[in-house]
Structures are given as C-alpha cells and as structure tokens.
Amino acid sequence: MIYIQYILVIFLVICAISVCVTKNLLVSLIIFTAYSLVMSVIWLFIESPDLAITEAAVGAGITSILFFITLVKVDKMDEGEAKDD
Amino acid sequence: MISLIDTLKSFVDGAPVKKEDDTKLTIKKVSKHHETSFTERVTSMIEKGESKTARSAYTVVAVIMAVIIIACLIYTVSFLPHFGGADNPANSSEVVKAYIENGIHDTGATNFVAGMILNYRAFDTLGESSVLFIAATTVIILLFRHKTKEEEKIATVEEEVYEDKHDVILRHGALILVPVTLMFGVYVLFNGHLSPGGGFSGGTILGAALILYNLAFGDKSTQKFFNYNINKVVKISALTFYALSQSYMFFTGANRLPIPDINGVAGSLISSGFILPLNIGVGFEVACTMFGFYSLFDREEI
Numbered sequence: 001m002i003y004i005q006y007i008l009v010i011f012l013v014i015c016a017i018s019v020c021v022t023k024n025l026l027v028s029l030i031i032f033t034a035y036s037l038v039m040s041v042i043w044l045f046i047e048s049p050d051l052a053i054t055e056a057a058v059g060a061g062i063t064s065i066l067f068f069i070t071l072v073k074v075d076k077m078d079e080g081e082a083k084d085d
Numbered sequence: 086m087i088s089l090i091d092t093l094k095s096f097v098d099g100a101p102v103k104k105e106d107d108t109k110l111t112i113k114k115v116s117k118h119h120e121t122s123f124t125e126r127v128t129s130m131i132e133k134g135e136s137k138t139a140r141s142a143y144t145v146v147a148v149i150m151a152v153i154i155i156a157c158l159i160y161t162v163s164f165l166p167h168f169g170g171a172d173n174p175a176n177s178s179e180v181v182k183a184y185i186e187n188g189i190h191d192t193g194a195t196n197f198v199a200g201m202i203l204n205y206r207a208f209d210t211l212g213e214s215s216v217l218f219i220a221a222t223t224v225i226i227l228l229f230r231h232k233t234k235e236e237e238k239i240a241t242v243e244e245e246v247y248e249d250k251h252d253v254i255l256r257h258g259a260l261i262l263v264p265v266t267l268m269f270g271v272y273v274l275f276n277g278h279l280s281p282g283g284g285f286s287g288g289t290i291l292g293a294a295l296i297l298y299n300l301a302f303g304d305k306s307t308q309k310f311f312n313y314n315i316n317k318v319v320k321i322s323a324l325t326f327y328a329l330s331q332s333y334m335f336f337t338g339a340n341r342l343p344i345p346d347i348n349g350v351a352g353s354l355i356s357s358g359f360i361l362p363l364n365i366g367v368g369f370e371v372a373c374t375m376f377g378f379y380s381l382f383d384r385e386e387i
Contacts, residue, residue, distance in 0.1 A: 046168065049281035050198045053273065057289035062375050065296060069382045 005045050012038050029067050036060040193357030194278040195350070202283075203360045207331050210284075210363075214370050218324055221374040228381040244305060252301075259301030266294035270372075277364040278357045284367025291368065292375025299376075304384065311376065313387040320373045327366040330359055 015035040022028040036059030043052035166173040175181050184205065185197075192200030202210050232240070274287030299307045350356065380387045 048198075050196070050283060050286065053282055053286040054289065057286050057293060061293045062289060062296075062378070065293075065379060066382055069379065073382070 001045075005042065008038055008042050008045070012042065025071055029064060029071065032067070033060050033064045036063070192278075192360065194360050196278055196280055196283070198281075199278045199283050199360055199364070200357070203278075203363045204334075204358075207334065207359075207363065210367065211327060211331055213285075214324055214327060214367055217370060217374045218320065221320070221377050224378060224381050225387075228385050229387075230385045232386065244303070256301045259297050263294050263298050263301075266290060266297065270294055270368075274364060274368040275354065275361070278360040279351055279354070284364040285371055287364070288368035288371025289375055291372035292379075295372065295376045296379045299380070311387075316373050316377055316387050319369050323366040323369040323373075327363055327370075330363065330366075334359055 012035060015031050015038065019028050019031050019035065022031065036055060039059065040052045040055040043049070043055055166175075170176075184201065188197050188200050188205075189195065192204040194200030194204070270287050270290035270293075272287075273282035273290055274284065277283030277287065295307070295311065355361065377387055
C-alpha cells in the first residue's frame with residue numbers, strides 16, 4: 001500500500017512542476033485539476049476523508065470552473081493551441 | 086509642480102515634451118525618447134530582444150529562490166514526528182487527550198472532526214464563514230453590474246435565437262447528474278456529524294450542482310428559483326443563525342440542547358445538539374457563495 005502512496009506523491013510533484021512549465025494555459029489547468037484529484041486521494045490515504053471530500057469538491061470542481069471561466073473571459077482559450085501548431 | 090506632472094505624464098503616456106523658446110518662434114522637442122508611451126517602449130524592447138538577459142536572469146533567480154524554499158521546507162519536514170506514531174507530541178498533550186477521550190460524550194458527534202470544528206472550535210468556523218461572506222461581498226462589489234435596458238433586450242433576443250445553444254449531451258447528462266449531485270450534497274451536509282463531510286464540503290457539492298444546472302439549462306431557468314435576492318437572504322440568514330446559536334452556546338456555557346441522549350450513535354440523524362443546524366447554516370452559506378462566484382465571474386450578475 002505504501003508504494004501506491006509513493007507513486008501518487010511522485011505524480012503530484014510532476015504535476016506541480018508541469019503546471020508551471022506548460023505554455024498552453026488550458027493544458028496547464030487540466031493538469032492542475034489532476035493535481036487536486038491526486039491530492040484528495042492522498043488525503044484519503046493519510047486518514048482524513050473530510051479533507052478528501054473538500055479537496056475534491058473545491059480543488060477539482062469549483063476552482064477549475066472559475067479558472068476556465070476566467071480563461072474564456074480573457075480569450076486565452078485558443079491562443080495556446082495556435083502557438084502549438 | 087505642473088511641469089513635474091507633465092513630465093510624468095509624458096513618461097507614461099508618451100506625449101512629447103515640448104519647451105518653448107523665449108522668442109516663441111520655434112518649438113523645440115527636448116526629449117525624443119518620450120515620444121512613444123511607456124508600454125510601447127517596453128514592448129519594443131521585448132520584441133528587439135533587449136530584455137533577454139534580464140528575463141533569463143529573472144528565471145535563474147526565481148528557480149534558485151524556489152529551490153532554497155523547497156530545501157528549507159523539506160529540512161523542516163525531517164523534524165516532524167512520524168505519521169501516526171504513539172509517542173507523538175499530539176498524543177502526550179493534555180488538551181488533546183481530554184478532547185479525544187471526552188469528545189464523543191461532550192459533543193455527541195461520531196465524526197470527531199465535526200465535533201471539533203463545530204463545537205470546541207466553533208468560533209474558528211464562524212470566522213471562516215465570515216471570511217467567505219466578506220469574499221463574496223467583495224466579488225459582488227467588484228463585478229456586479231446592473232444591465233441597461235438595451236443590454237437586457239439584446240440578452241432576451243439572444244436567448245430566443247440561440248435557444249438550443251446549450252449542448253444536447255450536456256443537457257441530458259445534467260438531467261441525470263444534477264439530482265444525484267444534489268442528493269449527495271444534502272447527504273454530506275446532513276450527516277456531517279456522523280460520517281465524513283460537513284458544511285463546507287456539502288455546501289460546495291450543492292454549489293457545484295447548481296453550477297452544472299446553470300451551465301446546462303441557462304440563466305432563465307436558474308433565475309426562477311435562485312436569484313440575487315434569494316442569494317442575499319439565504320446567506321445573511323445563514324450567517325446570522327450561525328452567529329446567534331454560537332453565541333447562545335458560548336454565553337450559556339452549554340454545549341448541548343435539551344435533546345434525547347442518543348449522542349454518539351451512528352445513524353441517529355438528530356443528535357449532537359447544535360452541530361447539525363450549524364452544519365446546515367455553513368452549507369447554505371458556502372453553496373450560495375460558490376454559485377455567486379461562478380455567476381459573477383461568468384456574467385457579472387447573480
């Protein structure tokens with residue numbers, strides 16, 4: 001069981017670094033959502049289900065919705081894709 | 086004084102600095118440098134690549150700072166006691182011991198976290214709810230905008246023209262998902278003192294369900310049951326209820342209502358005194374705040 005936690009923590013660190021490094025904002029946001037989801041699983045592993053529920057609802061749900069809306073508002077949704085092509 | 090302001094203005098906005106001769110025959114530009122505005126100059130600098138060294142230096146310094154902070158944090162973590170150890174300082178503290186031993190008897194909450202944050206430490210939770218309230222108020226002050234009549238007309242026409250702009254898949258998915266999500270939110274909210282969950286998480290799930298409904302079925306159908314006034318009334322009454330019941334608990338020194346003594350039994354919904362109503366109050370507050378955030382970010386009104 002402890003190895004799953006190691007894998008999750010390593011994945012968490014990779015996510016956290018790639019959020020900053022990614023140029024495309026949309027991709028960066030999706031990685032951020034994955035980060036929150038993994039974080040909530042880790043909360044479950046260290047026996048705090050309260051925090052796990054809150055992290056999943058706030059971190060993966062509400063925060064990403066607000067970020068997505070902000071991206072749409074500032075018209076950055078397509079910019080990153082254009083750069084990649 | 087005026088000349089100073091003028092100079093500043095010319096520096097920022099790029100108005101040419103002019104100085105008249107005594108004879109007033111010729112107008113002489115003193116500084117050619119300020120003909121373009123500040124932002125234009127910066128953009129041209131970036132385009133020319135003049136700031137490349139500064140940029141790379143910034144990146145290097147930022148990385149070094151981040152590494153130093155990470156090293157400090159990891160060094161501190163090495164001093165922390167082992168997770169779940171028997172001789173941790175938390176287990177030897179008298180207060181913690183009293184809380185853990187008498188917690189279920191005192192608060193009646195099987196979920197001891199709820200008993201902690203809504204009974205022993207309920208004032209902290211009141212502070213958190215107030216912070217949420219203040220944040221929502223600030224967002225309303227910053228973003229709320231009454232639409233003019235013309236804009237409203239345009240909005241209604243657009244609604245009629247693009248009636249099926251909401252995605253079909255999203256609509257049918259929401260039709261199934263929204264009731265389930267609402268039920269789950271209510272469950273988490275009402276069982277906060279019995280199982281993991283509570284006001285904040287349950288309220289957030291309720292808010293997420295509302296947001297999904299709004300995304301799928303549009304503003305008009307949401308306005309039928311949730312508008313600005315309802316948002317206002319629910320939020321203020323929830324916070325007031327929390328504050329009043331909390332002060333009752335605080336000033337009477339009682340941590341329980343005169344209710345049947347079925348505390349600490351899993352599955353007994355009406356138990357553990359004030360924790361259930363407080364959870365509901367916090368939940369409504371959080372749900373309204375979350376939906377308000379979304380709504381204000383999206384279309385600058387609730």
